[in-house]
Amino acid sequence: MLGAAPLAAETIEYVAADGPLSYLWLLIALPALGSAILLLGGRRTDKWGPNLACAMTGAAFVYGLISFLDLRGRAEQSVDLHLFSWIPVAGFHVDAGLLFDPLSATFVLLITGVGFLIHVYSLGYMDGDPRKRIFFAYLNLFVAAMLLLVLGDSFLALYVGWEGVGLASYLLIAFYFYRPTAATAAKKAFIANRVGDVGLSIAIMVMFAALGTTSFEGVFSNAGALTAGTATAIGLLLLLGACGKSGQFPLQTWLPDAMEGPTPVSALIHAATMVTAGVYLIARATPIFDHTETAALVVSIIGAITLVIGCIIGCAYDDIKKVLAYSTVSQIGYMFLAVGIPGAGAFAILHLLTHGFFKACMFLSAGSVMHGMDDQVDMRRYGGLRKYMPVTYACMGAGYLAIIGLPPFAGFFSKDKIIESAYDLGGTRGWVLGTVALLGAGVTAFYMTRLMVMTFFGNERWTEGQHPHESPKVMTVPMVLLAVGSLVSGFGLLYVVDLPQWLSPVLGHHEEAGPHTISVVVLTALTLVVVAGGVAGAVYAFGRRPVPTTPPVAVTPITVAARKNLYFDSLNESLLMRPGQYLTRALVFLDNRGIDGAVNGLAAGIGGGSGRLRRIQTGFVRSYALSMFGGAAVVVAALLAVRLGT
């Protein structure tokens, strides 16, 4: 069994920043500045703006790398940079500050590194779009907000970044706002996120009410003082926030719709970085979850449910981006599953990082396919593309092998560790969670193989006038780099960098304790067998005969349900939307008749009174003088009356 040494028993103190780390704010300021220049500069920046945006992100990456190396060389690996006194009210004191520790350093590198590659890719992908500059401005805004999210040293600062990425995500999903589907998708994403945000904000309020502070340092040092109930409440509320942002059950339905945004956005925001913010939040709050086994277990269960949902729906869709989106939902489910297991948080982060590489790689490859196929997304209209887009094929292939977990690709190391940790929980929960994770790997292999087969193999089912071609260098180079990452990042991070050891100051030490439930070798072999089964099944189902260009009608009930997102949209509709609409209608009625009636009546009364009073103003001096005389008489009478009254 793996055991986790409780982290919160000791007081947590961050050391003050010095050296290169004194300028940490630059990390956020650079992309924020880029965004501001592009937005405020207007058309003048059309020519060089996108390049500037790339340069800003690149510079942030370089600075992030310098900071990372500096941090590696330190003994104290949690460095806090105090910026300014943010809310200095009596009894409530919030400082704005940045925290640079192994966890945030890891995220900084992921965000700026993958972000930079996707910026470069977008230079090619968005070429010719009249609003290219705006796109890059939003992209930079996103990077800045995301960096604030992972660098903030208090839950309040995190919340600001959290809302910032929500805004950027909204703006980017609705980038093609003239398409009603895009506008609706953006709205849906925003509203689903709001539901989660309410959870996060209440969690912060509960923290403040219970501990009087919202800084990481203060909250984590005193987490031991929380009652079990409070800790569980905070944990579950944080989880609600995380579910909203990361597209987890029951708030997962917005994420596939978010694919209405341009593909680089799907790659950066809705696959590699933003949607993993929920995992970051749970991982960051490890000291709280250490005190509440219930909340931690719920995190794992949510993750398990989501990973199954994502897998099943992923098998049914024909839209290449939606399949990838559901695979994202499912993979983040793996991360949630892991982050809820005591001591396995590092594996969640490991999977997050490898996923960042291979999912970004696959999305960019999908974008490259769409680029060559006139924005066609229906996989039934692809086929045989490997001959025409060899580089894209190779990159997508690398991502594919990584996600199904074939050694030595990245996913093998990270997913294997998660399945192993789940079984090692022991007892019923260990067996259930582990088996779900194991079967999920098989289904993942099935639908990802389906995607590969339908896109790159088989007969050519293109529509008229399509001439698939390889994408330009500016797009393929980032893809290749990400493909290399998909290949080596798993082994590298686990054995070269030793990520669990590196993250231990934040996520707690984990020790190999006791024997495994299932020995590592057996489990690995079992996983590979299941995966191979998934692959074989997909090849058997889709590789042997031509794929029909219209989806078959006579299918199993599961497929029917999966095509309808397992009815989650309908469920939301009947459970939330319809009652909400009725409530709104009732309130509107009340507002119109009751409140507006009273207000308008009052206003009409005043207006009428005004109209009547106006007639006193005749314009004749004599009547004015009379009114003055009357007034004087009243004043005299009033004063004398007071005197007589006493």
Next chain:
Amino acid sequence: MPTDIQAPEILYGPLSPMLIVFAAACIGVLVEALAPAARRRGIQVVLAVGGLLAALVAIIVQRGARTLTAGDAIAVDGPTLFIQGVLVVLGVLSILLLAERGLDGSGGAVVARASTTPGSREDMRLADSDAMQSEVFPLAMFSLGGMMLFPASNNLLLMFVALETLSFPLYLMAGLARRRRLLSQEAAVKYFLLGAFASAFFIYGVALLYGYAGSVDAGKIFDATGDVGSNDVLLYLGLAMLAVGLLFKIGAVPFQAWTPDVYQGSPTPVTALMAACTKIAAFGAVLRVFYVAVGRDQWDWRPMMWAIAILTMVVGAILAVTQTDVKRMLAYSSVAHTGFILIGVIAVSKAGLSGTLFYLATYGFTTMAAFAIVTLVRDSSGEATHLAQWTGLGRRSPLVAGVFAFLLFAFAGIPLTSGFMAKFAVFQAGTAGGAGVLVVVGVVASAVTAFFYARVVVLMFFNEPAADGPTVAIPSALTATTIALGLAVTIVLGVYPQPMLDLADQAALFIR
């Protein structure tokens, strides 16, 4: 047996601000008589502005003065100096508005020759000339001098003299509009008749108070209110009469009837002077009478003032709702503001006094800037004051409309404007002084006022401009300075009011 009349001691230092302004006014008269016509206007502007700035310097030099002088007739103390300081600054701004001549052809807002018959051929000819009745500058200076003396008068007879000194020039100036001269002259006559009527009340009240106390000194009257034996029917009759005269000047209901007519008919720079400066000076006199002379009898006069304040707020706010002319709307809004300021007066406390002083300062600057903007919106027949003509102004001239909207928000008391801080100050003083009901009425009334201010904003920004709408004239540096300074004070006192609040707080102590 003849007795020696002792010449009272005169302290020239504390009197110097008033002496400087009066001297500048007298020199102005000489300039009118002696200087060549073509150069009079320039000399007058320099003289007036110079005189007022010199007076400001004198006020700053005298800032610590707390003394009675001229046989206890003049009290130079904190409230006096504060009000005088605000008056001279606002005086400079109104002189700048009067001097503006870039807006209406080559003349200014002031008529070329007041003695020509309106509508005559001579009048038509002069209307487009660049001549102006430059006596308006010494008149304004005399009026400002009277205003400075008004709150400083510790002697009720002197207060009467000050009242007339400030009023007579205003009566004349009200009739000096270049456009719509008949309306302007009508306003002047109305103002004069009603003002004379009010003065009669005032002087009769002074006589009755003399009968009561045997003196017209505020301090002596205060002493007399402490004696149990005296005949206080005389006191109350006299106080009531005196109050009528003063309430007329501040434009409290039911003595407000002149305000809209006079504000509308007067040349707008004169309206600005009246609305801002006269009100401040008259409130200074109200404070002196009610705090110094009859402060001990506050429990007796409070019910009456309560009623006046409530009436003023409610009637001012409600009548403003249906106004269709910008100047009349601002007139009724000034009536409503009179009611709000009265809450501070009624508090009879240090907080009430400093709140009132602060309110007067903020109100003066906002009003000055608002009327300055009114001078900018014009069509072929002069200023376009009908509200319908302001429709869509925000589309055409976003800057001017934006500034006006901001000033309206300040009038309405929206936070981050000086109007909010001012209302907060007097309402707080009122609540602390036990006038909770009054404050509730005040808040409700300011909600009503917010309606018609917001209506103008909606009109300017959310409606399509009319095809034949008015144009916004580009002001010269003179009007621009007035607007900029008024706006700046409105913003600064809304965002960072503490220094001014401290200043008003330090000033808030009368001497007897």
